[in-house]
Amino acid sequence: MNDYPDVPDEVLTVVSAVCTALPEVVEERAWTGIRWRIRSRTFAHVLVVEPGRPEAYAKAARLSAPATVLTFRSEAPELDVLLRSGPPFFRTPWGEDTVGMIVDEFDPDEVRELLTDSYCLLAPKKLAAVVDRPT
Template sequence: MLARLRPICLGLPETYEEPAWVGIRWRVRKRTFAHVLTAGPDHQMAATDEPVCVMTFRSPGDEIEGLLSSGHPFYRPGWGDDVIGMVLDGGVDWEEVGELLTESYCLLAPKRLAAQVERPLG
């Protein structure tokens, strides 16, 4: 999963990757716009009996309910009003992941940096 996420995240202006308390996160300035980790039954990330790779990211308020109402792979991680979780499994739509991470970045990046990003129409 990291091999697929790195080019998306590090392709955005002035981003960097670093270890988080668990997993890996990508940041712009000192703001985390994506975090990926392996969550097991002992984590309150996604309801699962097996370890699963999950990603959290930011989403605009008007999109949150739409993502959550679609069900799997999206879930509410339980912190932050604008934070969404996504299970990264064999059915991942990488184009959608790219769009979601770009949007997350643009929500947290300074306006000057966000203006440099080409966003998909839609």
């Protein structure tokens, strides 16, 4: 097992409730934190990042203090808007469509919308079509 801190319950409760309400989602422990997958594709991952570790996350988020980070998928034009808006959003090094978000303080409705969109990007079209997407 790793020695990374656990994701705060208040964050995990919200993210898990949103993700597991979607069709055929699997929640699993990741190398650190928790991730949600549709089939073999990860559409959300939440973890605690400390300054310098995990190094790629800490560098991308430019952290000077520990923070809870959520990564998810997005596409243009929303992707561009999120990344240009700056904190709490940041570009990750894991693909052009992956966004990081510091979630120490967050709007549950915004998180629901972002995660639902992320799921719909990766889910088979048949599953995505039955999802009630927030407006």
